[in-house]
Amino acid sequence: MQVKRLVKYSWENLSRRRFDWKHGAEARKILCNIEQKHGKTDPTHLRLADAYACDVFGDMCYAPWLRVYAAFSQTFKEGWIPDNYYGWVVVPKMKGMYGKIAQLKPLSGLLFHDEVFPDLGYYVNGIFFSADHVAIPDSKVSESVFATTETIAFKLDHSSQGRGVFFMDRVNFDVERVKQLGNGVLQRFIVQHKLFGQFASKAVATVRLTTVVDDAGDISLRAGYLRLGRAADALIRPDSEICVPVDLASGQLFREGYSSDWIGVDAHPDSKTRFEGVTLPAFADCVRKVIELHAKMPYARCVGWDVTVDVDEKVIVMEWNAEHNDVKLSEATQGPCFSDLKWEKLKLSAISI
Template identity: 60%
Template sequence: MMLSGVENVVRRSVKRVSLYRFHHDHDLQARKILQRLESRYGKTDPNNLRLADAYARDVFGDPVYAPWLRVYAAFCGTFKEGWIPDNYYGIVVVPHMQGWYGKISSLKPISRLIFDDDELPDVAYFANGLFFTDQSVVVPERDLKDVVFEHAERVVFKLDGSGQGKGVYFFDRSNFDPAVIRSLGNGVIQTFIVQHSLFTAFASKPVATLRFTTVVDDAGRISIRACYLRLGRADDTHVLSDREICVPVKLETGELCDDGYMSDWGAVDAHPDSGVRFAGVKIPCFENCMATVLRLHRRIPFVRCIGWDVTVDANDQVKVMEWNGKHNDVKFSEATQGPCFADLKWERLRSEPECARVPPG
């Protein structure tokens, strides 16, 4: 059925409002971080800010992409060509490189169907009124507890679309209730991971995760572009994005960089609670972690850029806790390890008119 002229106008207006809000939110976030950086380390070189503004206009075609470039320049103390602004990544790169296929990462019960890999700690799922195992066998509600706790003493339930530490719930056999899962919504039940002792030294409660970013280039080659360690605070049950400490990891060696960064981008050389320093620490089983994310990305190469949350357990086993094929965060990696994607020529994707773009969601 053809849309009327009025319907077309309304749709375009809604898209423009949504697009404005998307860029406005990014602008506010970037400006806040820039203010924090400058209050802590002093004013940014005005020449670097001018370069950021000019690069946004000349390379990406719009000054709305300048705020994140300004943050990167302030953080690094210089300007680097090839940086990708996070809002450009979300509004231009993601639709081109991920499309609808990237959005399936929010539907947690299908991860095992895609990857069929033991590195996933999934034991059961709830979706559309049914409980079923990681082998897609439907489980009667009365039998669910026995299935879930057959090989685990504690489990984690994560809602579809959960992120930034939200929508995560913990259960043991004594408080597990299928009715509670039903009330929460669709999602995955995972075995609680007892993390490697190296991670426990930083913070014992929240399971530390490695955030890998992998990409598929136009020739189909898959590569790792960035990695950082996400650590929670001592009193948190799991890593929360507004309280995490992020430490860049050297891809060549698996070693942590000397400094980590709080959620306000302030540098610290040790975990703020335990006091354990980052310098000289090497991630356990790092080569296996890299091999795992590369192998899994080969199963779904048409999602061209993926963020992976990976950890290593107490038995030196790699575990893939989540994957994100939507708007996985690139701004921290760009600032600390970038430009991470300069050779991919993503700036050439900007040909589509802004009014036709829809913010990721």
């Protein structure tokens, strides 16, 4: 038994160090990009970041993201949450196994019972199901999912950031191919609102809205930004996307958006359409909807919702991320977003050896 505990402790310690190393390398690269663009960060702000990592979070491994936030903001703000602290400490404590449910795409319909999800059907463990979770024989699948659309997207369980997503049309749809790919959801193709189309994004633009459940059980919106793809991309990709923060009260875009290397741009690189003065369509409806949905699944206490608005101004929820949803860009541009929640006081239980 003692050996098992020692092995478990060693493995988790190694996993933790690899996790922090990866985050540290990413943060240092971004810091370098910011300083190349805007000059060296005030050393006072960097010292405050280092001290805050040690004094508040208990480890210098949390300093790199705090340094990025400080360099980006040209100041230091108490209450910031380092992204690796969020992933390693907050996610297990505030979500646990409930956060992992979001990776099982066919469960969204069962959990939320809401037509904002564009689900047409599901393939799970050898059986096709309708959007109402009724089994469909293989010979009727094409007829069922293409009843109202010519193109669908098939998203595998655990798919994210464009990986594990396949577009299919009525002509090339193949039941056997879907079976080979694995469990997932069949969704209708979204024709996005004309406002999103002006940015020359072939991929459907989405708004990432982050909601939280506080200790009293109240749900609130804490962050939001528009995610835009590039002209050549069929899906939004993390290495090429443009993210534009959104004013949470008005739905108006910030003057600048940011590429994956955190360099600011005031217009989409392909269309040259400027962000300043643009207000997102049906933004208040989007916010109301994600808060309503989170109330149906409050056990995962921080969720990132990928929402869009279609050509008919209807709110569509493309995905929800209840595991390690990205908080670093929101913290830098809109944060501290979570300072009242006292997440810095969370501690992981020590493993007894």
